[in-house]
Amino acid sequence: MKEREATVVAVSTIAHGQGHAFPLFGARPAAGFPSPADNFLEDEVALDDLVEHPAATFLVRVSGLSMAPTVWDRDLLLVDRALEPKDGDVLVVALGGELVVKRLQLALGCAQLVSDNSAYPAVKLDDGAEAVCWGVAIYAIRPLR
């Protein structure tokens, strides 16, 4: 077995307070005055607050451009499985043995999965294409950097 060497990378200092929200609970008052805000403290908002059904909501990553400009390649989606799909919803669907993201269109009794990007085709659901709804996308999170 070939011995792998460990490579030491530079150790960077973690900036104070990076990455976490801590409520401003009364710090040990160094100079004896409690904070006037103590009685009004609220929990910080977090992305969790956007989620109605935490047990049923999953994070997934998008790969591909067929739903541009609504959803882009590399976007994250919050997908809620507890919701019933409605006309116009962006859905994650099991189709052809994989999970895909498309918009549901129920027009004139004909159900379709359409791609927001007009360069891509729609999938008619009555054509024997077996699609199972996996969940309803409620938020898209786009990495900008």
Add this chain to the structure above:
Amino acid sequence: MAALKAIALIDCNRFYVSCERVFVPGLWERPVIVLSNNDGTIVAISEEAEAVGLKKGMPYFRVSELVREHDVRVFSSNYALYGSLSARVMATLRALSPVVETYSIDEAFLDLSHVAPTGLQVCAQLIRRTVRQWTGVGCSVGVAETKTLAKAANRLAKRSPELGGVLDLSGDRDRQREALARLSVEDVWGVGSRWAEKLRAVGIETALQLRDADERWVKARLSVVGLRTVLELRGIPCLPLQPVAPRRKQVCVSRSFGRSVHSREELGEAVATFAAMAVRKLRREGLALGEALVFASSSRFKDDPVSISAGCRLDTATNSTPVLLKYVRGLVEQLWQEGVAYAKAGVVLTRLCEEGEIQLSLFDDAFDPADDSPIRLMRVIDDLDREYGRGTVRFAAEGLLQPWKPRARFLSPRYTTCLPDLPTVRA
């Protein structure tokens, strides 16, 4: 104890297989098997895989030919994923009933006393549908007046596809009698193989016959525990729901090695890794340990099996990994013997107490109560582990290469607990 009117037992179907399928539609109709620790034996199996002749308990190396022939998909146990989906199942159940007792990774008892008796069947169907929809995991539901009967109902619901995965036996003595007649005595919850032997020896072969057995005989031959089972089969609740698990008294982490370990260094690495895992569990539950035990053994299947352990009490209770590792290093020194091929090792942490209750010792020079940097260090490590997956940050004592690690050649991504492993959906 207020009498519960109805208890449901929810049991996920083929849980590990179901978990592997949630994010991969391509597996939904394929034969799938999941292997035990060290990729040893089949521990979970799909219907399609059973159809080609595979069974739970078969060693993987013996069936790899069959697996290849039928394109069976193989997975190593992905506990991070299973634990996460289990938590979601339990959270879903808690949205449906005020009292939920988590019984195992894929089973829970629910109190359905708030539901009118005529509505129990529909309620059970709703539970099944909701768990499936919210988490992607299928389950069966059994309902009755006692835990033991609910378990029996669940077993029968699983077996008979015409029931649609749901069986409500509450309040119907005739259906209960009919159902218990179809259940063999070893399939009754609480009856193991030893008791089943005793019972069959006197002609008790079905759950119904056990239910109707003489109480005094049962108490004498099977103890009061057996008597409780019989009373529960009669519809008399003896086992209350325990929604809050009693505080744990110990934590144990042990593993069989992927290949035998000979050197003190390797054994030390393995034990350090197990100790770090165990104490991390304690931190998550807000507990600390006062005593540590380390054990190691050679293979049971070879000549002269060796099994040895060493333990010590800590000066001050702790849940800091570096502090524990110092003690553990000393214990490994006591344990290790030249020439032994170690096949397995483990760590047991006991004398647990709440974090806030740690008693300071007069004699511990190293402990400075004003210095909270060890606590902050552990918090940073735990946060990084949570974001990037367990084991992201390790102590040097745990070893870098870890060649002794149990084999897990077929691990699926940690879809729900590790950002880099998120499932991909195609646009």
